[in-house]
Amino acid sequence: MPFTLGQRWISDTESELGLGTVVAIDTRMITLLFPATGESRLYAKNDSPVTRVMFNPGDTITSHEGWQLEVEEVTEENGVLTYLGTRTDSGEQQVALREVMLDSKLVFNKPQDRLFAGQLDRMDRFALRYRARKYQSEQYRLNISGLRGTRTSLIPHQLHIAHDVGRRHAPRVLLADEVGLGKTIEAGMIIHQQLLAGRAARVLIIVPETLQHQWLVEMLRRFNLRFALFDDERYAEAQHDSDNPFDTEQLVICSLDFVRRNKQRLDLMAEADWDLLVVDEAHHLAWELDNPSREYQVIEQLARQISGVLLLTATPEQLGMESHFARLRLLDPSRFHDFQQFIAEQKNYRPVADAVAELLADKALDQQALNRLNDLVGEQDIEPLLQVANGQGEGKNAARRELISMLMDRHGTSRVLFRNTRGGVKGFPHRELHAIRLPLPSQYQTAINVSGIMNGKKSAEERARDMLYPEQIYQAFEGENGTWWNFDPRVEWLMGYLTSNRQQKILVICAKAETALQLEQILREREGIRAAVFHEGLSIIERDRAAAWFADDEDGAQVLLCSEIGSEGRNFQFASQMVMFDLPFNPDLLEQRIGRLDRIGQAHDILIMVPYLEKTAQSVLLRWYHEGLDAFEHTCPTGRTLYDQVYSTLINYLAEPQNDAGLDAFIQECRHQHNQIRQQLEQGRDRLLELNSNGGEQAQQLAAQIEQQDSHIELVNFALNLFDIVGINQEDRSDNLLVLTPSDHMLVPDFPGLPEDGCTITFDRNQALSREDAQYVTWEHPLILNGLDLILSGDTGSCALSLLKNKALPVGTLLVELIYVVEAQAPKHLQLTRFLPPTPVRLLLDRSGNNLAQKVEFESFNRQLSTVNRHTGSKLVNAVQQDVHQILTQGEEQITSAAQAIIDEARRLADETLSAELNRLEALRAVNPNIRDDEVAAQEENREQVLTSLNGAGWRLDALRLVVVTHQ
Numbered sequence: 001m002p003f004t005l006g007q008r009w010i011s012d013t014e015s016e017l018g019l020g021t022v023v024a025i026d027t028r029m030i031t032l033l034f035p036a037t038g039e040s041r042l043y044a045k046n047d048s049p050v051t052r053v054m055f056n057p058g059d060t061i062t063s064h065e066g067w068q069l070e071v072e073e074v075t076e077e078n079g080v081l082t083y084l085g086t087r088t089d090s091g092e093q094q095v096a097l098r099e100v101m102l103d104s105k106l107v108f109n110k111p112q113d114r115l116f117a118g119q120l121d122r123m124d125r126f127a128l129r130y131r132a133r134k135y136q137s138e139q140y141r142l143n144i145s146g147l148r149g150t151r152t153s154l155i156p157h158q159l160h161i162a163h164d165v166g167r168r169h170a171p172r173v174l175l176a177d178e179v180g181l182g183k184t185i186e187a188g189m190i191i192h193q194q195l196l197a198g199r200a201a202r203v204l205i206i207v208p209e210t211l212q213h214q215w216l217v218e219m220l221r222r223f224n225l226r227f228a229l230f231d232d233e234r235y236a237e238a239q240h241d242s243d244n245p246f247d248t249e250q251l252v253i254c255s256l257d258f259v260r261r262n263k264q265r266l267d268l269m270a271e272a273d274w275d276l277l278v279v280d281e282a283h284h285l286a287w288e289l290d291n292p293s294r295e296y297q298v299i300e301q302l303a304r305q306i307s308g309v310l311l312l313t314a315t316p317e318q319l320g321m322e323s324h325f326a327r328l329r330l331l332d333p334s335r336f337h338d339f340q341q342f343i344a345e346q347k348n349y350r351p352v353a354d355a356v357a358e359l360l361a362d363k364a365l366d367q368q369a370l371n372r373l374n375d376l377v378g379e380q381d382i383e384p385l386l387q388v389a390n391g392q393g394e395g396k397n398a399a400r401r402e403l404i405s406m407l408m409d410r411h412g413t414s415r416v417l418f419r420n421t422r423g424g425v426k427g428f429p430h431r432e433l434h435a436i437r438l439p440l441p442s443q444y445q446t447a448i449n450v451s452g453i454m455n456g457k458k459s460a461e462e463r464a465r466d467m468l469y470p471e472q473i474y475q476a477f478e479g480e481n482g483t484w485w486n487f488d489p490r491v492e493w494l495m496g497y498l499t500s501n502r503q504q505k506i507l508v509i510c511a512k513a514e515t516a517l518q519l520e521q522i523l524r525e526r527e528g529i530r531a532a533v534f535h536e537g538l539s540i541i542e543r544d545r546a547a548a549w550f551a552d553d554e555d556g557a558q559v560l561l562c563s564e565i566g567s568e569g570r571n572f573q574f575a576s577q578m579v580m581f582d583l584p585f586n587p588d589l590l591e592q593r594i595g596r597l598d599r600i601g602q603a604h605d606i607l608i609m610v611p612y613l614e615k616t617a618q619s620v621l622l623r624w625y626h627e628g629l630d631a632f633e634h635t636c637p638t639g640r641t642l643y644d645q646v647y648s649t650l651i652n653y654l655a656e657p658q659n660d661a662g663l664d665a666f667i668q669e670c671r672h673q674h675n676q677i678r679q680q681l682e683q684g685r686d687r688l689l690e691l692n693s694n695g696g697e698q699a700q701q702l703a704a705q706i707e708q709q710d711s712h713i714e715l716v717n718f719a720l721n722l723f724d725i726v727g728i729n730q731e732d733r734s735d736n737l738l739v740l741t742p743s744d745h746m747l748v749p750d751f752p753g754l755p756e757d758g759c760t761i762t763f764d765r766n767q768a769l770s771r772e773d774a775q776y777v778t779w780e781h782p783l784i785l786n787g788l789d790l791i792l793s794g795d796t797g798s799c800a801l802s803l804l805k806n807k808a809l810p811v812g813t814l815l816v817e818l819i820y821v822v823e824a825q826a827p828k829h830l831q832l833t834r835f836l837p838p839t840p841v842r843l844l845l846d847r848s849g850n851n852l853a854q855k856v857e858f859e860s861f862n863r864q865l866s867t868v869n870r871h872t873g874s875k876l877v878n879a880v881q882q883d884v885h886q887i888l889t890q891g892e893e894q895i896t897s898a899a900q901a902i903i904d905e906a907r908r909l910a911d912e913t914l915s916a917e918l919n920r921l922e923a924l925r926a927v928n929p930n931i932r933d934d935e936v937a938a939q940e941e942n943r944e945q946v947l948t949s950l951n952g953a954g955w956r957l958d959a960l961r962l963v964v965v966t967h968q
Contacts, residue, residue: 003022055083063101112957115801118873135714135715146780147166148778148779150189157699165310166190173309184312194276205279206255206259206278206279209255235258256295279299309330389403436609441487441488443474444470468585506579516563573598573601636674735771798960805966806967811965821839821840823837825949844861
């Protein structure tokens with residue numbers, strides 16, 4: 001094409017310069033000025049790497065003054081174009097705009113504009129863009145979104161709870177699984193889903209100070225969520241950046257003590273716009289009707305302001321029914337407002353549990369059972385369902401499952417309380433108690449006798465606490481000379497046990513930090529035993545270091561010596577042997593201690609070693625725990641209830657261990673009550689909660705579905721293709737590991753999620769669980785999500801040209817591959833992608849407008865194509881420009897019906913799904929007060945907004961590729 005002064009061209013190699021203007025022409029050279037950058041370029045007149053910029057009727061162009069023109073006609077005079085049309089701002093018609101007056105910063109966003117401007121991509125980028133669209137659309141439609149991308153084992157009950165709660169609007173629930181069943185993982189899964197779905201953007205986690213770093217690490221390692229840890233120092237720094245320091249981060253972890261200590265800080269935290277509040281170890285929130293604790297009041301103030309609340313505790317009722325009611329009251333004060341009414345409701349679960357048991361039994365239902373089911377379900381007509389459930393046909397089991405689901409929906413606290421027990425979840429080890437009886441040293445006996453005389457005014461409880469720890473009495477009696485470890489037989493036994501088990505990791509727990517420190521010194525000095533110490537006097541970082549040293553297989557400590565603080569929250573399941581150097585004062589702490597090792601996934605039986613001194617409070621308490629509560633070898637849901645009932649009697653036996661008259665009968669009576677209470681729980685509420693919380697067959701299917709997704713090879717192929725095109729170096733390692741490092745030629749200078757020094761990744765879940773140093777890459781990993789965003793949010797791969805060597809077709813045959821996207825714009829929290837994710841529609845048109853896409857599959861077609869250099873490609877584009885315009889017009893005509901069919905189906909599915917959810921909630925609200933009014937209102941509003949958004953859905957051309965047939 002001849003050059004003329006005033007023409008606009010764009011550089012094929014430096015498109016970032018913008019539009020260039022021909023300002024000089026001589027015999028062999030031309031000069032282009034690029035006003036956007038103020039730079040000039042000199043090109044050879046023949047074969048220069050530049051492309052003529054020409055617009056067509058229907059395009060919208062921008063003048064250098066900023067106003068826009070919708071082109072209706074194009075004229076040419078002496079090689080320079082003039083565009084005629086209507087100004088979009090004023091509506092003025094027949095406005096002329098000479099090409100020299102075009103905006104030099106013009107950016108070509110539409111694929112066809114980029115094509116005609118010669119901005120051609122490599123064909124591998126075009127293929128990656130189409131695959132990204134296709135895979136993203138498929139992933140959005142899966143109902144397991146938010147659950148696959150976590151570095152966790154596929155444990156059905158955890159997946160069920162996370163799947164149920166994670167999809168709710170502003171969930172407010174109590175996660176109360178027994179110790180070791182994974183409440184933290186369940187909470188992390190729920191947070192992950194809420195964030196991915198857009199239901200939540202800002203999350204506040206409040207935990208005991210000792211667990212802050214553990215939560216911080218777990219959220220990052222398992223869920224790729226980077227929380228900010230707020231303490232006094234971080235808070236002070238944030239005050240310089242914002243009037244409300246809590247507005248400076250989206251995801252925050254802090255301690256309960258940090259919140260409690262400062263009222264102004266609490267008020268600012270409550271004013272911050274959080275979407276979800278998570279409180280761990282919620283049993284610490286003590287409450288009485290007229291005297292709630294400061295900790296409870298703090299969480300209550302936050303829970304009133306924050307729409308979503310998750311409370312975590314392993315002891316829902318073991319601190320007493322009043323305490324359990326108080327936690328439920330935080331979740332829904334309107335529902336749980338009267339304690340006496342709550343107690344009455346708790347007694348009504350037996351009929352429901354009996355009905356569920358009858359449905360689970362594989363036998364016919366008598367008329368009495370049928371009548372009971374009709375009464376329990378309420379207004380809904382279930383007669384047809386009952387006939388199927390009581391028959392022998394194929395639908396019998398399904399009908400019974402549906403009836404059970406109805407009962408679970410309509411009764412109890414199943415919507416706000418989830419509690420799995422070890423009895424209902426398989427995969428736990430056996431617990432084995434080894435009680436080591438040791439003689440009471442005379443030194444202790446003397447100290448106890450003297451202490452009894454000196455402390456005659458102490459209460460029974462104070463004396464009982466003293467008696468449990470005779471070394472403390474002795475030290476108080478002897479002062480600095482109280483070297484109790486020289487004669488205490490527990491110390492000699494412990495050293496012998498540790499030296500004979502040098503290859504084993506052993507957790508030692510004692511009540512006092514001072515005891516742990518003294519034991520560490522003795523073990524180190526006498527036997528050279530490497531022992532880490534973990535107690536409340538250490539900083540959080542020091543505690544983490546101690547735990548990490550204990551966890552290290554090669555050079556780590558053999559022993560971790562914990563004070564009582566080590567029995568909450570921490571996970572040491574890589575060990576299977578525990579020594580209780582003394583015993584805790586109440587059964588809750590005993591269960592917490594054992595729960596550090598006895599967790600789901602523990603590969604070995606748990607050995608619990610208890611060296612105790614005879615004729616002391618230790619021997620009495622050991623018998624009560626073991627013979628009265630069976631608390632060492634099995635979990636004990638009755639512990640706190642019985643502890644409260646027999647407290648005064650138990651305290652007297654502990655305060656005066658020498659007086660054992662009636663002790664045997666007392667322990668037998670406790671065991672009898674324990675068995676009775678446990679049976680009542682199993683028949684009533686606990687049975688219902690277990691059925692609701694473990695998910696049954698549906699939970700098993702959920703785990704199987706995710707496991708099947710894990711084995712798909714598409715992710716691996718796509719990820720490697722993505723890394724290649726982005727420019728990320730890849731180095732294969734053994735055992736399904738890959739090392740990624742940045743290169744000097746990446747598409748972007750810093751790829752989000754890729755550290756400067758690189759990272760190790762794996763696509764294998766089992767490998768990720770065993771190798772904490774490797775990132776577990778799934779469709780939900782930030783590397784993949786950021787890669788998809790990088791490719792799809794920009795122009796990468798949106799325009800390409802390829803050659804097809806096919807002698808069966810005439811040379812010069814033109815095909816245009818068009819990738820349209822059908823989509824709707826809506827706020828993320830509506831989750832429109834459940835029904836209409838950005839959906840690619842592929843057309844492959846010839847000059848006659850015939851669509852060959854159904855006959856020519858993308859991947860096989862792509863393998864037959866070859867590349868063409870950019871300069872030659874630009875010439876080919878210019879040669880077929882008119883044909884391409886015609887084909888694009890035909891494509892617009894064909895996409896309309898296809899896209900509308902997709903939109904109509906999405907709207908039908910949304911209406912059907914959301915109406916069913918809304919109808920179910922409204923029906924349940926009439927019989928189950930746990931259904932909140934705001935939840936129903938939110939569901940109704942969500943449905944209306946989704947349908948409105950789908951009504952406005954449309955489509956656009958996302959990418960195109962010209963394919964020209966050649967025989968060479």
